[in-house]
Amino acid sequence: MQTDNRPLSPHLQVYRPQLTSVLSICHRAAGVLLAGGSLLLIYWLAAVASGPEAYATAQAVLGSLPARLLLFGWTLALFYHLGNGIRHLFWDAGKGFELRTAYASGYAVIASAVVLTLLVWILATTVGGA
Numbered sequence: 430m431q432t433d434n435r436p437l438s439p440h441l442q443v444y445r446p447q448l449t450s451v452l453s454i455c456h457r458a459a460g461v462l463l464a465g466g467s468l469l470l471i472y473w474l475a476a477v478a479s480g481p482e483a484y485a486t487a488q489a490v491l492g493s494l495p496a497r498l499l500l501f502g503w504t505l506a507l508f509y510h511l512g513n514g515i516r517h518l519f520w521d522a523g524k525g526f527e528l529r530t531a532y533a534s535g536y537a538v539i540a541s542a543v544v545l546t547l548l549v550w551i552l553a554t555t556v557g558g559a
Contacts, residue, residue: 448535456513459506466503469496504549509542
């Protein structure tokens with residue numbers, strides 16, 4: 430009996446990535462990013478509770494360019510995860526499984542995440558004066 434070097438089950442090297450699979454992987458990654466970004470929120474809340482000096486330090490740290498880029502990514506992950514979660518709720522209800530609808534909703538999730546992220550950051554910088 431000849432042994433094959435083929436994999437026993439499908440994996441990422443066998444299949445060409447599709448929008449639905451990529452969005453599924455990104456949904457999981459966004460969840461991890463949200464958990465990590467929550468540590469920044471906890472840091473900020475602890476600084477608020479610790480007094481003016483700790484708050485000023487936290488504001489300086491979180492106001493830096495690298496921190497702002499991380500917060501922008503966290504905001505994008507938040508809106509993406511929210512939109513894709515709503516999409517999954519429709520799937521749980523048995524709606525949106527048609528290929529055309531699945532792709533349309535996937536693109537809608539991406540577009541809405543980008544638009545909402547930009548809107549929040551534009552509003553935050555104009556209203557908040559950051």
